[in-house]
Amino acid sequence: xxxxxxxxxxxxxxxxxxxxxxxxxxxxxxxxxxxxxxxxxxxxxxxxxxxxxxxxxxxxxxxxxxxxxxxxxxxxxxxxxxxxxxxxxxxxxxxxxxxxxxxxxxxxxxxxxxxxxxxxxxxxxxxxxxxxxxxxxxxxxxxxxxxxxxxxxxxxxxxx
Ligand code: HEC
Numbered sequence: 001x002x003x004x005x006x007x008x009x010x011x012x013x014x015x016x017x018x019x020x021x022x023x024x025x026x027x028x029x030x031x032x033x034x035x036x037x038x039x040x041x042x043x044x045x046x047x048x049x050x051x052x053x054x055x056x057x058x059x060x061x062x063x064x065x066x067x068x069x070x071x072x073x074x075x076x077x078x079x080x081x082x083x084x085x086x087x088x089x090x091x092x093x094x095x096x097x098x099x100x101x102x103x104x105x106x107x108x109x110x111x112x113x114x115x116x117x118x119x120x121x122x123x124x125x126x127x128x129x130x131x132x133x134x135x136x137x138x139x140x141x142x143x144x145x146x147x148x149x150x151x152x153x154x155x156x157x158x159x160x
Pocket of ligand 1: 078082083084086087099102103106111112113114126127134136137138140142152156
């Protein structure tokens, strides 16, 4: 009575292992997802990711003092325009790139990028349109909107 059941289960397990082997060694499934995952796989991965992040985030303590509207806006804008990929900026964590000059102490400098007097208006102009000020500069126009540029200039003005 139990023998056929055991044989059937054994057979199914073997087929399962062979299928898995074919999928893995045949490179059948696009693990790199250069095209989006199939929907069921995507859903499983998405759920697994959410729960695993949730589980690991439980022990993380949120630092205080980060929740003022101005710190959030500032961080968001400097990262949003990727200023930190070229400049080391105090208060903005990440790598320490040296494509552009480090911006620590920029408020104490007389001149912006060796070209403009360091005034708030000129700083906003430089941040929004460096290429119009000097087409040869290595700093690209990043499409910074006026409001964001004013925020950033205000922050840079505190870096004495
Ligand atoms: C692709 C790299 C790159 C990115 C991204 C970039 N910059 Fe620059 N930045 C430079 C370079 C290079 C210079 C030096 C320009 C020169 O002297 O011609 C510079 C100069 C500056 C200066 C003048 C510094 C000084 O010492 O006089 C300021 C201020 C500045 N950038 C702010 C910003 C802000 C704010 C952002 C984000 C909106 C930003 N930069 C994004 C490359 C970059």
